[in-house]
Amino acid sequence: MSPSNSVSLEEEKEKGFVHDSNVDVVALPEADPDTVIVNRWGYFGPVLERLFASGVEARGVERVPEDQRSNKNQWNNKDSWVQGFIERSEDSSSVNCVLTTIPIGVLAQEYYTLTLPHAIATIMCFGALGALCVAFISTLGPKTGLRTMIITRYSSGYIGGTIYSVLNVLTQLGFSVTAVILGGQTLASINPGTLPLVVGIIIIAICSLVPCFIGYEMVHIYERYAWIVMVLVMLFLWGLGGRAGFDMDIQKPLEATGRSLSGDVLSFGGIIFGSFTGWAPVAADYNCRLPANTSSIKVFFLTFFGLFIPICFVEILGAALMTISDPAYAEVIASGDTGALLSQVVSPWKGGGKFVLVLLAFSVVANNIPNTYSAGISVQALGRPFAMVPRFLWVFLAFVAYTVAGVAGREHFSAILSNFLSILSYWTAFFIVIVAEEHFIFRRKNGPLGGYNLDDYDTPSRLPLGCAGVLAGCFGVAGAVVWYTGPLGMDAGADGYGADLGFELAAAFSAFMFPPLRWLEIRLTGR
Template identity: 35%
Template sequence: MSSSDLEKNALDVSEKDVAVGYAEPAAAHDVSLYGRIQTFANSYAMEARGVERVPEDERTDTSLLRPGFFFFSINMVVTCLSTGALGPQVGLQFWDSLCVIVFFTALGTLPVAWFSLFGPKLGFRQMLLGRYWFGFYGAKIFTFLNLISCVGWSAISTIVGAQMLHTVAADHNVPPWAGVLMITIMAFVLTLFGYRVVHTYEKYSWLPTLIIMFVIIARLKMSGAFTTGTLATGTIEAGSVLTFGSVIFGGAAGWTTFATDYVVYQPKNTNLYKLFAVVFFSIYVPIVFVELIGLSCFMGTFTSERFAQGYNDNSMGGLLYAILVQDSLHGFGSFCLVILALSTVGGTCPNNYSFGLSIQALAGIFNKIPRIIWAIISSGLFIAVSIPAYYSFEEYMEDFMGIMGYWVTSYISIATIEHLLIRRGFGGYNFDDYNDPSKLPPGYSTLFAFLVGVGAMVVGMSQTWWTGPLATLAKGDIGFEITLGFSALAYVLARPLEYKYFGR
C-alpha cells in the first residue's frame, strides 16, 4: 500500500464511526498528520489512548494508594482556602460555617466515590459511560456541560495561584496574566504525559502544601487575630446556610463527572468497598481541612485591619501574604506563598486531562484530533477565562460552584436511577453497545428529566444575577436540593414508559 493510501485510510473515518462517536487509532506506520502526532506522543512516553474503553488486560494498576494520593492531592490546594472563606461573606460566622463545611462536603463527596466504582468494573471513562444512562445523544448534554466545568474549575485553581504570585512579586510589577500563564503551562506539560505521570505528580505534590498549611495555622494562632464571631439564628441565618451549603456541595460534587477517568486502569476485581472508602476520605479530608483553614484565616479580617486590607487588595493571596509575610516570616513566608501558588497545578491537571477525553466523547469527528491537541486548546481556553475572571474572583467562584451543584445533581439522580432501576447493577452493561445508538436509551426521558431539573433550578437558585421565587422564600439558595428531587421524580416517571415502548 502506498503512503498516499495510508494517509487516505487514516483520515477517512467511516460515516458509521463518526455517527457513533468513535474512530480507530492511527496505524503503527501512519504517515498522516494524525499518525505523526501519535508517533511523537509515543516517542516521549505520552499517553496516546483517547476516550475508548480500556480493555481488561491493560487494567493493571492494582494499588489503591494511587487514586488515594491523586484525589487527596488535587484537593489539598489553596483553592479550597478561598472556598472556605466564602462562609462569612454570605453572613455566617465560624461555627455555623464549620458545620456547613463538614456536612455538605460529605454530601458532595458521596457521589464521587460511588461513580468511581464504575471505572474498574466497566473500564469506561466517565463521559463515555454516560451513554448507557442518558443515551447516545442525551449524553452529549452532560458532556458539553462537563467541558464548561473543566474550563471553570481550572480557572478557579489558576486564579488563586496567580493571586499569590502577583502578591509576592508586587514589587516587580508582575501582572496577573503572567501568573495565569505560568500555572497553565506547567499543568499543560504534565497533562501531555497522561494518566500515569499525572498520578505520579499528584502522589507527592500534596506534601509541601500540607506542611505550609500547618505553618499558616501556627502564624494565624500567633497573630491573635482569629475569632469565632457570634453564632446567629433565625430565617436569615438558615438562608445563609443554604447558600453556603450549595457552594460547598458543588465544590465536592464537581469531581463526579471526572470520577472514573482516574481509576479506569484499576483491575476489574478491585475491592469496591475499599475503593469507595479510599476515594471518599481522600477527597473529604483535604477539602474539610483546607476549607476550615481558609475560614479561620478570613475570620481574622474582622479583628485585624492588616488582614482585611490584604484581602481587599488581592483576595486570598493578599490575606495569606499578610499572615505569612508582613510582620511574620518575611522571605520564608514569600517562599511558602510561591509553593502554594504552584500547588494549584495539581488542581488544574485533572481538568485539562478530562477536557480532552470529554471532547472526544462529544462527537466522532473530534476523535480524528489527538488528545495532545485538545490539551493545547483547553489550556488556551483556561487562560482566556482566567484573566478576566481574576478581577471579580469571589463573585465568579460563588456563582460557578453553585451552578455546578445544580446540573451535577441532575446527572447524579438520572444516572443512579438508570443503573439501579433499568440496568439492575453492573451486569446490565454490554460493552459493545456504547458505539451503537440503536442499542442505547433513546434519551427522551433524560431530556425530560433534565429540563424539569432546569425548571426547578431556576426557581430555587440564588445567585448575584438571579434569585428564584423559592430561593426568595427560603432566604437562600435551594437550587441543588430541588433540582435533585425533581430530576429524580421526572426520570422515575418517564424512563419506565420509554423503556416499555422502545425496549431499550
C-alpha cells in the same frame, strides 16, 4: 443488556466477548489505541508514533478492556485498606490540598457572614453529601473501563451524553480559570509591582499543561508526590494564622439570625456541595484502568475519605483565616483578596514567607492538571468526529481557552468563584441522580436491562434514545430555577434574598421524573 440482545455465556465466549460475572458486563476486546490513531492519520502517523513512544498517552475516550488494565489489584487484598487509603489520599490531597480550595472557605464570611462554628458545620455536612456522590461515580470506572461522560450514554443516550460532555467541558474550564487567576494573583502579590498579574496567570497555565499533555500515567506520578509539600504548607498556615489570633466570635455581631441564617447556610452549603461534586463528572476517568473485579466497597470508601479529609481541612482553614483578630489583617480581610490575605499571614517569615507563597501559587498546578486532562477527554466524548482527534490536541486547546479567559476575568475572582460553584452544583446534582437511578434500578443484575453491554458504548443505535435522561435533566433545570423565580427559595431565607435551593430541587425533580420516563422508554424501544 437489553433482553432482545441477550446471548448465552457460552456464545459470548465463542464470539470473543469478555464477561465478568462480578460486574454484569459484556464487551469485545479492543485494539491498541496507539496503532489505531497512527494508522488513522496517515502522513502524520509517524509523528504521532514518536510522540506515543516518548510517553504521550494515546488513549482517549475508548474503553479500557480488561486485558489492558493495570495488573495491580492490591485493593482486593484483605490487608490492603491502609495501602489503598494512602494511595487515594496522595492523589486526592495533591489535587485538593491546594491554594484554590482556600477561597471557598473564605466565602463563608465574605459573602454570608457565618461564624466559624457555623461555617465548619456547613462545610462538613454538605461536604460529606458531595463526597458520597463522587465516591459512587468512582466505582463505575473499574466496572466499565469507561470515562465518566461515556457512562452517561447508558442512561441518557448519545445525545444526552453529548449534552453532559458540553457541561463538563465548561465545568473543567471554569475550575481551570479560577485556578490560574488565583495562582497568578499569589505570584503577583509576592513582590507587588514586579510581576504583572497577566504574566503570573500565563506561567501557572503553562506549568499545568505539561503533565496532562503527556497523559494518565504522568498525571498520577505528579499527584503522587505533590501532596507532601502542600500538607506542610497548610500546616504552616494554620500555625501562623493561630499565632495572629483566630477569634471564633468575631463574626457574631454580623451574623444573621432565624430564616436569614438558614438562607446563608443553605446558600453556602450549595457552594460547598459544588466544590465536592465538581469531581463527579470526572471521577471514573481515573479509575477506569483498575481491574474490573476491584472491590467497589473499597473504591467507594477510599474515594470518600480521600476527598472529604483534605477538602474540609483546607476549606475550614480558609474560613478560619477570615476570623483573625489582629488589626493588621482588617484591610486585607475586607478587600476579599485571598492572595493578599495569605501574603499577610506569612509576612512574619519575611523571605521564608515569600517562598511559601511561591509554593502556594504553584500548588494550583496539581489541581489544574486533572481539570485540563478531563476537559480534553470530555471534548472527545462529544462524538466520533471529536474522538478521532488525538486527546493531547484537545488538551492544548483547553489550555489556550482557560488562559485567555483567566486573563480576561482576572479582576473578578470572588464573583466568578461564587457563581460558578453554585451553578456547578445544579447540573452535577441531577447528573448524579440520573446515573445512579439507571445503575441501581434499570442496570441491576435482575433489573429490566440486566447490566451494561459495554461493546455498545459508541453505537447510538444500541444505546438508549436518551429522551428519558434529557427530559429528567430538563426537569432538574426547572427545579434549580425555582431558586430564582419560585416561592420555595424565598421562603427558605429572609431579607429579600432567600436561599439557594438549586441543587436540592434539581436532584429532587430529576429523581422523581427519571424512573417513570425511563421505564416508558424501555417499554417502547427495548433499550
